[in-house]
Amino acid sequence: xxxxxxxxTVLITGGVSGIGLETASxxxxxxxxxxxxxxxxxxxxxxxxxxxxxxxxKKAEILTYQCDMSNEQEIKKMxxxxxxxxxxxxIFINNCSTWLSSSIxxxxxxxxxxxxxxxxKSTILGTKIIGSEMKNKNGDKSIINISSFAGIMPxxxxxxxxxxxxxxxxxxxxxxxxxxxYGIRVNCITPGVINTNMTKEYIEKNKNxxxxxxxxxRFGKMKEVANGIIFLSSEYANYINGENLCITGGxxxxxx
Numbered sequence: 001x002x003x004x005x006x007x008x009t010v011l012i013t014g015g016v017s018g019i020g021l022e023t024a025s026x027x028x029x030x031x032x033x034x035x036x037x038x039x040x041x042x043x044x045x046x047x048x049x050x051x052x053x054x055x056x057x058k059k060a061e062i063l064t065y066q067c068d069m070s071n072e073q074e075i076k077k078m079x080x081x082x083x084x085x086x087x088x089x090x091i092f093i094n095n096c097s098t099w100l101s102s103s104i105x106x107x108x109x110x111x112x113x114x115x116x117x118x119x120x121k122s123t124i125l126g127t128k129i130i131g132s133e134m135k136n137k138n139g140d141k142s143i144i145n146i147s148s149f150a151g152i153m154p155x156x157x158x159x160x161x162x163x164x165x166x167x168x169x170x171x172x173x174x175x176x177x178x179x180x181x182y183g184i185r186v187n188c189i190t191p192g193v194i195n196t197n198m199t200k201e202y203i204e205k206n207k208n209x210x211x212x213x214x215x216x217x218r219f220g221k222m223k224e225v226a227n228g229i230i231f232l233s234s235e236y237a238n239y240i241n242g243e244n245l246c247i248t249g250g251x252x253x254x255x256x
Contacts, residue, residue: 003234005032009086010233012036013069013126014096016043018196019146022222023093023229024062025051030230032091033061035082039096041066061085069096069122075129088137091233092130094123094145094168099198100161112160119164120171127175127186135182142233143179145172147190149248169244176242185241187232192248194220215250 010027014020015036024034028051036047044064051062063085067078082089098118100111123145134141150158151165169188176186193210195203203210203219211217228247231237 001236003030003230003236005030005091005234007031007033008090009033009035009082009088010091010093011082011089011130012093012095013067013122014038015093016040016047016064018198019191019194019222019225020093020095021047021050023095023226025054026223026226026230027091028058028060028062029055031058031060033086034063035086035089036062036064037067037069037078037096038064039066039068069126070117072125072129075125079129079133083133089130089133090137090139090141092126092134092143093229093233094126094143096122097146101158102160103157104159107160115160115164119161120167123168124171127171127179131175131179131182131184134184135179139183140235140238141182141184142237143175143184143186144229144232145186145188147172147188147244149190149192149246149251152190152246153252172244173242180241185237187237187240187242188244189225189228189232190244190246190248191225192220192246192251194222194225194247196222213252214248215253218249220247220249 010032012020012024015024016038024036028034048062065078067074098115100115145168147168148165150162151169154162172186172188179186225247228245
């Protein structure tokens with residue numbers, strides 16, 4: 001299977017670290033122009049350096065924008081600036097998120113609002129605004145949302161995170177149905193337990209329990225999730241729409 005993203009433009013939210021950054025690096029390796037969106041501009045240079053170090057001979061563009069994806073005006077401003085540099089956005093990865101672990105009785109309203117803004121509202125607004133730009137362009141266009149296994153099987157003390165990630169799976173299907181008429185495919189990726197800087201400490205602390213339900217008996221790599229994203233946005237997935245691809249190593253295939 002040979003991928004070709006030459007002259008394609010990919011916008012990735014939450015692209016300065018973790019799965020988002022690894023995905024940006026993979027697209028750049030495949031000759032796509034990369035636009036990284038994040039709230040912390042201090043991480044932009046390190047992200048660009050990582051991509052270029054992995055792909056020293058590539059000549060596509062890498063742009064960065066500071067943007068709060070839960071703020072409609074900030075998104076529109078970013079899109080206006082992008083339009084001055086590129087004719088269109090071909091692929092949009094809704095990757096920005098946050099992690100919230102709290103029991104219901106101890107939940108703080110400000111943490112609830114932050115989780116909603118960063119996980120679900122950002123996904124909805126991103127789809128609305130970027131989808132509006134995409135609909136007037138020709139060719140295959142792809143939006144990919146990022147959920148979590150917690151959105152399939154709820155997680156104790158992470159009920160808010162779990163229900164918001166579940167909502168993303170549902171939103172993927174309804175938006176896929178609506179946007180299909182414009183040639184925009186919307187799909188979802190659900191990662192399992194993936195080794196990232198954010199999850200490293202949690203994984204080490206709970207290693208045995210986390211491994212037990214995974215049939216492949218190992219944790220996932222960021223590149224393995226990135227490869228799933230690449231596939232769903234490629235020509236090989238042109239007839240896939242509204243689906244949720246689980247990249248979990250076969251987590252909870254059966255129960256004991």
